[in-house]
Amino acid sequence: QKEVEQDPGPLSVPEGAIVSLNCTYSNSAFQYFMWYRQYSRKGPELLMYTYSSGNKEDGRFTAQVDKSSKYISLFIRDSQPSDSATYLCAMKPGGGNKLTFGTGTQLKVEL
Amino acid sequence: GAVVSQHPSRVICKSGTSVKIECRSLDFQATTMFWYRQFPKKSLMLMATSNEGSKATYEQGVEKDKFLINHASLTLSTLTVTSAHPEDSSFYICSASGQGYEKLFFGSGTQLSVL
Numbered sequence: 229q230k231e232v233e234q235d236p237g238p239l240s241v242p243e244g245a246i247v248s249l250n251c252t253y254s255n256s257a258f259q260y261f262m263w264y265r266q267y268s269r270k271g272p273e274l275l276m277y278t279y280s281s282g283n284k285e286d287g288r289f290t291a292q293v294d295k296s297s298k299y300i301s302l303f304i305r306d307s308q309p310s311d312s313a314t315y316l317c318a319m320k321p322g323g324g325n326k327l328t329f330g331t332g333t334q335l336k337v338e339l
Numbered sequence: 340g341a342v343v344s345q346h347p348s349r350v351i352c353k354s355g356t357s358v359k360i361e362c363r364s365l366d367f368q369a370t371t372m373f374w375y376r377q378f379p380k381k382s383l384m385l386m387a388t389s390n391e392g393s394k395a396t397y398e399q400g401v402e403k404d405k406f407l408i409n410h411a412s413l414t415l416s417t418l419t420v421t422s423a424h425p426e427d428s429s430f431y432i433c434s435a436s437g438q439g440y441e442k443l444f445f446g447s448g449t450q451l452s453v454l
Contacts, residue, residue: 236380264445271345271432271445272383316382325371325436325443331382 231255234317234330243339247304251317251330254298258319258328261293263302266314266332275315276302307337341367343435345446352423353454360418360449362433368413369435373443374406377430389416423453 234251241247249263260279264272276291278284284291290303300319304311317330342365352358362372371390375383387403389395389410397403405427407419416435420427433446 262442269430269448269450271343271434271447274442274444277442326373326385326388327443329382332380334380 238334257321262318264316367437372416
């Protein structure tokens with residue numbers, strides 16, 4: 229079993245839709261949870277950064293962490309074609325900066 | 340967020356040659372840098388962790404003599420792919436974190452193609 233599971237997609241939605249992206253994990257030591265957006269042949273860009281359980285909102289993006297279920301989500305409201313990219317979840321324990329990544333979900337927002 | 344610059348963005352080389360990739364933190368001191376490799380439509384695979392002034396720590400299965408990492412200053416780390424072969428062709432990405440930084444910032448990646 230992988231430490232972090234993420235559906236690779238592809239996920240195709242119409243413009244304006246609400247997108248839900250998810251990851252599950254098995255390591256209860258993970259404390260920090262991140263979502264990165266990666267365009268083709270570019271480095272990942274940090275979108276959301278959360279600590280422990282709870283919700284965090286930033287513009288059209290909302291990150292949720294449920295540590296009891298070992299489940300994290302990223303919601304994108306009013307999705308735009310420019311949101312088309314691969315979304316990677318990542319997480320790490322309390323100490324250090326060594327991240328464990330999901331495989332990434334490829335998202336396509338169509339006009 | 341902090342800026343990490345990676346250069347070159349793309350390199351094509353002949354088999355047997357060595358290639359150096361640079362990763363610079365532009366607006367903070369990077370005490371730790373990470374090097375990743377990414378295959379098409381796959382996630383990032385951590386290759387090694389480097390701390391400024393000390394030897395890099397390589398992940399299991401990564402050849403340290405093939406992938407030489409140097410982190411000589413707080414703003415620069417380099418990855419040298421020695422005697423490159425076609426199977427080394429991949430997308431290489433660096434990331435950096437600094438003292439007091441919980442977040443990790445990534446470079447823009449280098450596409451290496453070995454002919």
